[in-house]
Amino acid sequence: GYGATECGPIICYRDWKTFKQGSCGQAALHQEVRIDSSDPEHVPGEILTKGPNVLLGYYKNDETTKQTIDADGWFHTGDLGLMDDDGNVFIKGRSKNMLLGSNGQNIYPEEIEDKLNSLPLVNECLVIQSGDKLIGLVHPDYDEAQNLGLNAEDIKNIMEENRTQLNAVVPAYSKLSEIRIQEEEFEKTPKKSIKRFLYTE
Structure with a gap:
């Protein structure tokens, strides 16, 4: 699985019996996940997510909220990854690292x-x-x-x-x-x- 505190905390999950090796699973129930890349299967991009469990913003911190949640409601995780045709997400690392x-x-x-x-x-x-x-x-x-x-x-x-x-x-x-x-x-x-x-x- 894969998650973040801001997402309460699950983003991706897959039962151990069916998960694809090397991946962290697929988008959790009611969760959307996409890779900010022109070729998400081969070129890593930032992992973005949105769903009812994603925070609306950081308390009394509008600047961080604007940096993290874009105008379309996508939460920018700061993690880089790939996604295959089946929606399996493969984490590569932190963008800042x-x-x-x-x-x-x-x-x-x-x-x-x-x-x-x-x-x-x-x-x-x-x-x-x-x-x-x-x-x-x-x-x-x-x-x-x-x-x-x-x-x-x-x-x-x-x-x-x-x-x-x-x-x-x-x-x-x-x-x-x-x-x-x-x-x-x-x-x-x-x-x-x-x-x-x-x-x-």
């Missing part, structure tokens, strides 16, 4: 992070851009490392193995040049999202 590759490619760090987070000893991670290179910042699972009797050098070697494994399954423009160990946990917002802006170069 998108990186631009050296050859003009759109890079969605969340897609890389999702894959990296599934690899050994990765507790949480962040992908940043340094010049024309992509760097993975990883806060290791130190508890697991201790249980396995691993030292700092072992962790470093495992992260290099993770980088090799990750780079084998992502496009050339999404490959990581290095993984840096983040000793402390990442600083987070009250919603437990990493404060990405603190770590960008």
Whole structure:
């Protein structure tokens, strides 16, 4: 599923028995969803939605309301995605987080992070851009490392193995040049999202 607080909170949903792999489902009941793109199936665009559960506006904040809800009543989520012919929505990432590759490619760090987070000893991670290179910042699972009797050098070697494994399954423009160990946990917002802006170069 997929949602937002402003949408009370569901936008897309699909039963686990019928959902399309990689998608977050289809528009929920009584909900409309569209992609702001000339080719929604192949070119990512902002995910827009409207329905009876969408907020009418932000309390005493007309400016934010106008920025978020357009004249036709579409709520702009700030998320980028694709939609297939069956209405399945595929989230690519946040529009404000998108990186631009050296050859003009759109890079969605969340897609890389999702894959990296599934690899050994990765507790949480962040992908940043340094010049024309992509760097993975990883806060290791130190508890697991201790249980396995691993030292700092072992962790470093495992992260290099993770980088090799990750780079084998992502496009050339999404490959990581290095993984840096983040000793402390990442600083987070009250919603437990990493404060990405603190770590960008």
